[in-house]
Amino acid sequence: MAKDKKAKAADKKARTAAKTSKKAAKKDKKVAKKRPGDDSDSDDQDIDSILEEYKQKQAQHMAIQESLCDHPPPVRANALLMAHPTNSRELFLFGGEIWTGTPPVAKFYNDLYVYNTERNEWRSYTSSNSPMPRSGAAMTMGGQGKPELWLFGGEFSSPKQGIFYHYADFWKLDCTTREWTKIEAKGSPSGRSGHRLTYWKNYIVLFGGFQATSNITTKYLNDLYLFDTNTHTWTAVPAPASYLAYPAARSSFSFLPHEHGAVLFGGYSRVKTSGQQRLQQSNKKKNIGPKIKDLPHYHADSWLLRINPNDSKLSRWEKRKKPGNMPATRVGITMAHHRGRGVMFGGVYDVEDSDEALESRFFDDMWVYAVGQNRFWEVKMRKLRKVVRKDGGEGGGGRRERGKQDELELLKNLALLESKAGVGTAALEPMDIVQREDKEEEEESKNPLAKVEPSLTLPALRFNCALAVQGDWLYLYGGTFEKGDVEVTFDEMYRVNLDKLDGVVQIFKRESVVGGEDEMDQDDDDDDEDDDDDSEMEDEEDEDEGGSEDEEKNAKAEEIKRKQEEGRKAKALRKGSQSAAEAPLSPLSPTTSVFSDTSAVPTEATEPESTLPLPLPFESLREFFVRTSEAFQAEVVEGLKFKPVSVAEATTVKEIRTAAFEMAERRWWDVREEVREEERRLEELGVTESVIMTGGDKGEAAGGGGPRRR
Numbered sequence: 001m002a003k004d005k006k007a008k009a010a011d012k013k014a015r016t017a018a019k020t021s022k023k024a025a026k027k028d029k030k031v032a033k034k035r036p037g038d039d040s041d042s043d044d045q046d047i048d049s050i051l052e053e054y055k056q057k058q059a060q061h062m063a064i065q066e067s068l069c070d071h072p073p074p075v076r077a078n079a080l081l082m083a084h085p086t087n088s089r090e091l092f093l094f095g096g097e098i099w100t101g102t103p104p105v106a107k108f109y110n111d112l113y114v115y116n117t118e119r120n121e122w123r124s125y126t127s128s129n130s131p132m133p134r135s136g137a138a139m140t141m142g143g144q145g146k147p148e149l150w151l152f153g154g155e156f157s158s159p160k161q162g163i164f165y166h167y168a169d170f171w172k173l174d175c176t177t178r179e180w181t182k183i184e185a186k187g188s189p190s191g192r193s194g195h196r197l198t199y200w201k202n203y204i205v206l207f208g209g210f211q212a213t214s215n216i217t218t219k220y221l222n223d224l225y226l227f228d229t230n231t232h233t234w235t236a237v238p239a240p241a242s243y244l245a246y247p248a249a250r251s252s253f254s255f256l257p258h259e260h261g262a263v264l265f266g267g268y269s270r271v272k273t274s275g276q277q278r279l280q281q282s283n284k285k286k287n288i289g290p291k292i293k294d295l296p297h298y299h300a301d302s303w304l305l306r307i308n309p310n311d312s313k314l315s316r317w318e319k320r321k322k323p324g325n326m327p328a329t330r331v332g333i334t335m336a337h338h339r340g341r342g343v344m345f346g347g348v349y350d351v352e353d354s355d356e357a358l359e360s361r362f363f364d365d366m367w368v369y370a371v372g373q374n375r376f377w378e379v380k381m382r383k384l385r386k387v388v389r390k391d392g393g394e395g396g397g398g399r400r401e402r403g404k405q406d407e408l409e410l411l412k413n414l415a416l417l418e419s420k421a422g423v424g425t426a427a428l429e430p431m432d433i434v435q436r437e438d439k440e441e442e443e444e445s446k447n448p449l450a451k452v453e454p455s456l457t458l459p460a461l462r463f464n465c466a467l468a469v470q471g472d473w474l475y476l477y478g479g480t481f482e483k484g485d486v487e488v489t490f491d492e493m494y495r496v497n498l499d500k501l502d503g504v505v506q507i508f509k510r511e512s513v514v515g516g517e518d519e520m521d522q523d524d525d526d527d528d529e530d531d532d533d534d535s536e537m538e539d540e541e542d543e544d545e546g547g548s549e550d551e552e553k554n555a556k557a558e559e560i561k562r563k564q565e566e567g568r569k570a571k572a573l574r575k576g577s578q579s580a581a582e583a584p585l586s587p588l589s590p591t592t593s594v595f596s597d598t599s600a601v602p603t604e605a606t607e608p609e610s611t612l613p614l615p616l617p618f619e620s621l622r623e624f625f626v627r628t629s630e631a632f633q634a635e636v637v638e639g640l641k642f643k644p645v646s647v648a649e650a651t652t653v654k655e656i657r658t659a660a661f662e663m664a665e666r667r668w669w670d671v672r673e674e675v676r677e678e679e680r681r682l683e684e685l686g687v688t689e690s691v692i693m694t695g696g697d698k699g700e701a702a703g704g705g706g707p708r709r710r
Helices: 002-034 043-062 275-281 399-421 432-446 517-546 549-574 621-640 645-650 653-670 672-684
Strands: 065-069 080-083 090-094 097-100 105-108 112-116 121-126 138-141 148-152 155-157 164-166 170-174 179-182 196-200 203-212 218-228 233-237 254-258 261-274 292-306 316-319 336-338 341-345 348-352 358-362 366-370 375-379 387-390 466-470 473-477 480-483 486-497 504-514 690-693
Touching (some): 090 466, 105 155, 138 203, 218 261
Parallel strands (some): 080 466
Antiparallel strands (some): 065 121, 112 121, 196 203, 292 316, 341 366
């Protein structure tokens, strides 16, 4: 009996062990099916493998494909063109749309192109992790000098543009790696397009725009948001109780950075107008259309946004006076920021009297808006004048020889200042501006566009031309022109040197995309007939004019008399006499502190005037700094008196020179447009070349301390 009990117990134990082994085998089999190739029971290794799998998928999702393009990007309208914030040789092109085909349909882009301005080449960058296709978005750089671009919103539509969708997403582009990052933050603005972004210190500023639910209904916005790039939070700035101190709703305006915040100018919206109001505004007494209708409204006001750094919700708008010397009213322009100024080109103005009457006037002129002065200046291309130097000694014929002489004179001034101020012990180095200009010349000589002869004619009429400023170069891309029901999208790109203004350089130009070609051809035929009629009329007029010989003789005599008078005035100017035609240049707003942020723009013109030297007509930035370097360096040394002793003693001569040049550069750009006006007046009087007196000339200006331009 005892043996039977022991045998039964052993059998039971064996069966139990077999069942346990079988269950373990099934469990291992299930685990092996879930994780092929992993025979380990360690939970840590399971997590590592899962994380590695996720990592590979994420890397594949974030992978950026780069390709060198053998041609510029495909034609598009309403694209974004932005300069690299830290790399002076790159431009970014993103998004846009094109309306083409038969029947025409809309196509949107989300590709990213980078244009190298030095090598004149395009590269394409694609990634699964990028914004969706769109147009009408807004983009800006940050105010902290980081290689980042920020993008918000934009629109997408059905192929026939019957239904529109507005994005409300916010993205950051790393300009170094070309990687997009979607920013998720609470309190984000609503979806929109036609809005604008700008920057101030650590804030991204967003204002306005519109929302279109269809091709009929459009809602314009005037809300203001600030995004803190340090905390990644949005702040909605509430509107004051009185809307008199708040900009009206609008889109397509210019938004420029200012040392106190931002400056807004212009824009477009549509307002509801009754038939009686339209009848009063129009000379026509019929065809006034429906009783209530949305008509275009063109804004020409200017506003200053003062941002409160302590509490952004307390930021407020201040309405500025009407800008001086304003160009003709227009829309379809967005200014590019350049050294405290806004640069605009083209535009369009529509006159809409009824549903069937729409007249459009297009522009092809260029203007500069001085943010600090709240004044416009028209920009005109001109050929460079020959500069003749009269030196006290021998040589000095070439540019590099002149640079060496200027450098020696600057070093003498620096040594004198060092002995007077007693600050800094570093050895004097060659003048930075000379080295910089030499480097720029070498880089331009390698550029294929350096040999292209600039044209004094600006690009053709258009609106919504994409603008970007890189260094002192303005780049113009694309644009749109309309004629009746025909829409032309330009497929071309140009650049202009904003310092020299010596002409327009064509980067590329391809056949533009035209919608409704049959209508365009018919219109062209009509235009040809009109041109033939006009030419016949001109021929008849020429025959009539040719019949009067006495009038020709009188006109020639008057022309000779006028030229003689201009020659006398020009001669008097060369001798240094004061001409009644000359108007003295008025000093502008004071420059900011030499140790402050160099990106700050000039302050309002109502502040005390500066006593620092002003540039002379036909004087380059380098010549201006060489002539006035002692005055600007003395200003820097004077400012060191108000600094702690430790800071003053640690300041080197090189730092003084750098701060002085930055101050002179801001001063030179502050009055750049006034100097150009003076140069135009001198050209009208026959002065086409400038003479610089150097050395021990007796004609030096009192207290100038350097060469004098006559």
